[in-house]
Amino acid sequence: xxxxxxxxxxxxxxxxxxxPLRSGASLRDYTLAYETYGTLNADKSxxxxxxxxxxxxxxxxxxxxxxxxxxxxxDNLVGPGKPxxxxxxxxxxVNNPGSCFGSTGPMHTNPDxxxxxxxxxxxxxxxxxxxxxxxxxxRLGITQxxxxxxxxxxxxxxLSWAMRHPQRVRHCIAVATAPNxxxxxxxxxxxxxxxxxxxxEFHGGHFYAHGVVPKRGLRVARMIGHITYLSxxxxxxxxxxxxxxxxxxxxxxxxxFEIESYLRYQGDKFSEYFDANTxxxxxxxxxxxxxxxxxxxxxxxxxxPARCKFQLVSxxxxxxxxxxxxxxxxxxxxxNRFDVSYAEIDAPHGHDAFLLDDPRYHALMRARFxxxxxxxxx
Amino acid sequence: xxxxxxxxxxxxxxxxxxxPLRSGASLRDYTLAYETYGTLNADKSxxxxxxxxxxxxxxxxxxxxxxxxxxxxxDNLVGPGKPxxxxxxxxxxVNNPGSCFGSTGPMHTNPDxxxxxxxxxxxxxxxxxxxxxxxxxxRLGITQxxxxxxxxxxxxxxLSWAMRHPQRVRHCIAVATAPNxxxxxxxxxxxxxxxxxxxxEFHGGHFYAHGVVPKRGLRVARMIGHITYLSxxxxxxxxxxxxxxxxxxxxxxxxxFEIESYLRYQGDKFSEYFDANTxxxxxxxxxxxxxxxxxxxxxxxxxxPARCKFQLVSxxxxxxxxxxxxxxxxxxxxxNRFDVSYAEIDAPHGHDAFLLDDPRYHALMRARFxxxxxxxxx
Numbered sequence: 001x002x003x004x005x006x007x008x009x010x011x012x013x014x015x016x017x018x019x020p021l022r023s024g025a026s027l028r029d030y031t032l033a034y035e036t037y038g039t040l041n042a043d044k045s046x047x048x049x050x051x052x053x054x055x056x057x058x059x060x061x062x063x064x065x066x067x068x069x070x071x072x073x074x075d076n077l078v079g080p081g082k083p084x085x086x087x088x089x090x091x092x093x094v095n096n097p098g099s100c101f102g103s104t105g106p107m108h109t110n111p112d113x114x115x116x117x118x119x120x121x122x123x124x125x126x127x128x129x130x131x132x133x134x135x136x137x138x139r140l141g142i143t144q145x146x147x148x149x150x151x152x153x154x155x156x157x158x159l160s161w162a163m164r165h166p167q168r169v170r171h172c173i174a175v176a177t178a179p180n181x182x183x184x185x186x187x188x189x190x191x192x193x194x195x196x197x198x199x200x201e202f203h204g205g206h207f208y209a210h211g212v213v214p215k216r217g218l219r220v221a222r223m224i225g226h227i228t229y230l231s232x233x234x235x236x237x238x239x240x241x242x243x244x245x246x247x248x249x250x251x252x253x254x255x256x257f258e259i260e261s262y263l264r265y266q267g268d269k270f271s272e273y274f275d276a277n278t279x280x281x282x283x284x285x286x287x288x289x290x291x292x293x294x295x296x297x298x299x300x301x302x303x304x305p306a307r308c309k310f311q312l313v314s315x316x317x318x319x320x321x322x323x324x325x326x327x328x329x330x331x332x333x334x335x336n337r338f339d340v341s342y343a344e345i346d347a348p349h350g351h352d353a354f355l356l357d358d359p360r361y362h363a364l365m366r367a368r369f370x371x372x373x374x375x376x377x378x
Numbered sequence: 379x380x381x382x383x384x385x386x387x388x389x390x391x392x393x394x395x396x397x398p399l400r401s402g403a404s405l406r407d408y409t410l411a412y413e414t415y416g417t418l419n420a421d422k423s424x425x426x427x428x429x430x431x432x433x434x435x436x437x438x439x440x441x442x443x444x445x446x447x448x449x450x451x452x453d454n455l456v457g458p459g460k461p462x463x464x465x466x467x468x469x470x471x472v473n474n475p476g477s478c479f480g481s482t483g484p485m486h487t488n489p490d491x492x493x494x495x496x497x498x499x500x501x502x503x504x505x506x507x508x509x510x511x512x513x514x515x516x517r518l519g520i521t522q523x524x525x526x527x528x529x530x531x532x533x534x535x536x537l538s539w540a541m542r543h544p545q546r547v548r549h550c551i552a553v554a555t556a557p558n559x560x561x562x563x564x565x566x567x568x569x570x571x572x573x574x575x576x577x578x579e580f581h582g583g584h585f586y587a588h589g590v591v592p593k594r595g596l597r598v599a600r601m602i603g604h605i606t607y608l609s610x611x612x613x614x615x616x617x618x619x620x621x622x623x624x625x626x627x628x629x630x631x632x633x634x635f636e637i638e639s640y641l642r643y644q645g646d647k648f649s650e651y652f653d654a655n656t657x658x659x660x661x662x663x664x665x666x667x668x669x670x671x672x673x674x675x676x677x678x679x680x681x682x683p684a685r686c687k688f689q690l691v692s693x694x695x696x697x698x699x700x701x702x703x704x705x706x707x708x709x710x711x712x713x714n715r716f717d718v719s720y721a722e723i724d725a726p727h728g729h730d731a732f733l734l735d736d737p738r739y740h741a742l743m744r745a746r747f748x749x750x751x752x753x754x755x756x
Contacts, residue, residue, distance in 0.1 A: 191641065226565075227562060239561040240561055241559070250500075280631070
């Protein structure tokens with residue numbers, strides 16, 4: 001029997017100690033928004049941390065009371081009787097600093113100036129997020145995670161946990177991720193950033209003071225993102241060349257094809273709630289992630305400190321982070337003779353597949369967490 | 379011995395007869411800019427029409443006197459002793475109406491209003507361009523082309539020639555093209571258009587009157603385009619994750635990676651000379667091209683009227699118009715029992731490969747044109 005978690009409640013934790021960042025700057029007086037589901041067992045061995053990607057948050061599963069359509073972003077995976085079973089595990093979702101869903105971000109007050117950070121929010125990296133998450137676990141009294149789990153940018157955080165806090169992770173599960181961004185990945189991020197930064201309503205990142213939002217830039221950024229999240233095939237299957245009307249209207253500015261309507265809708269929706277500075281920060285965190293870099297490009301050397309077991313998952317039609325990128329990680333892990341499982345799931349949905357409930361993918365995740373539950377007595 | 383054509387001179391032809399367009403509108407009092415290279419032989423059998431893609435023009439080969447770096451866009455292919463040998467063929471390049479390099483376009487005066495067309499320039503299709511080109515050939519006294527040649531959007535025009543004017547084409551050579559745009563192709567076009575249209579300096583397409591240019595939108599549009607022209611591999615080989623500086627500067631707004639610098643440069647350069655309304659018109663012409671549509675999706679039926687021989691060429695790393703798209707065309711042509719040759723060139727450069735002088739590709743083109751020259755006595 002699977003069921004939804006029902007209503008969940010976000011929590012917040014304040015941190016007075018400055019968080020040293022990879023850039024050399026630090027973040028002080030910050031708050032982390034988080035949620036937990038299930039019960040931490042007596043020996044605190046059943047905690048699973050779920051790391052989020054660009055457009056997600058600490059709200060991993062369940063719903064908010066009185067809010068329609070408020071399911072968490074991974075509600076199909078996390079809940080009672082679900083693959084990551086909250087009857088057995090204590091699941092933690094944390095909103096990363098720099099994001100715009102509750103943790104300290106660019107829209108909050110910069111203690112140095114008394115005004116919103118805006119573009120002055122310090123540049124933050126995957127490693128910084130992992131360290132912030134580790135501090136939250138300290139405060140929750142959790143020494144070791146049964147598992148750390150993430151997809152896409154969340155997968156990078158899971159991998160970073162294994163490298164930075166090897167004693168604190170038993171299992172690392174990294175889905176639809178990559179050891180770093182390719183030139184093409186960075187290129188897409190850069191175009192999205194340029195769309196935002198050159199929007200006249202961006203005001204150098206200090207638009208809050210002007211009472212405006214660079215929605216034009218955010219829309220374009222989101223549209224570009226969406227193209228890279230879907231596979232060519234699934235876009236073709238879902239929209240193809242279908243026209244909005246019966247016949248072509250012969251217009252350069254109006255919507256003519258269904259795919260245009262879909263993309264505009266996604267862009268509009270996104271621009272209503274996402275923060276422009278957060279978009280810049282998070283795409284930069286993606287760009288910068290490159291654990292091999294300080295080991296002269298040797299990814300195996302970067303993973304050498306790890307002590308956990310690894311599960312990697314990729315999807316055949318994901319062209320953002322293709323299976324070949326996961327295989328690079330697997331190769332580096334095997335070089336270290338780690339315990340590694342790797343699944344390449346034949347799924348049509350492109351990068352977005354990691355958020356969907358493909359039966360083979362979810363069966364794999366269920367089996368993996370069943371094994372972990374036995375191992376930690378959950 | 380190959381040599382450059384040396385200095386060439388653009389010409390212009392006026393047309394008073396309105397050109398009926400597919401949209402139902404018509405274009406009146408228009409001019410076509412064109413260039414010719416080589417000599418039309420006595421029986422006018424050696425003419426080759428070269429059709430251009432988005433960002434090109436009638437200036438196919440040679441240079442302009444007193445202008446540095448003014449080589450035509452296909453100068454490596456067209457000239458004395460080159461694969462398309464101007465010692466044997468009479469080569470014609472025509473700037474398509476709606477473009478911004480000399481033929482009547484949105485920046486020119488609308489005879490109905492006395493002001494620049496701007497966004498009121500009629501929506502124009504591949505078929506309309508082909509018909510405009512046919513009228514130019516009428517005026518040049520050319521009844522039948524030895525060949526029509528084009529790459530990408532130019533390839534669509536070459537294919538359209540074979541369907542619309544079957545008696546006027548002996549050979550159709552279509553390179554790196556597609557029978558229509560996929561949903562993903564349309565999606566990229568739409569994002570580029572949104573970037574332009576939502577630029578406040580676009581003024582609904584009537585920016586000429588405001589003395590401004592929507593450069594922000596044009597830059598973003600060109601950056602998106604560039605990503606789709608290059609292969610993932612060639613971008614990786616050329617730029618990879620190379621930083622502009624020695625160490626990361628940790629900035630969200632400044633250039634950090636070489637690929638960003640390259641894309642911004644391409645965007646800046648493009649925004650200095652390309653017309654925003656032309657960008658909309660040409661991407662729409664791409665979107666609308668779909669000869670199978672009025673035959674219930676049956677591409678073979680669309681090609682049935684053709685009478686010429688066909689050469690199709692694709693490039694293995696082209697993900698904009700992949701080899702699979704060329705194979706769709708080949709299949710439809712073979713269904714009609716036409717004389718079809720198809721070459722899939724193993725080249726690393728993605729869609730842009732059609733403009734480069736890959737030795738196997740150029741050897742193939744040379745052999746093809748040698749054969750055509752013999753056939754027409756050129």
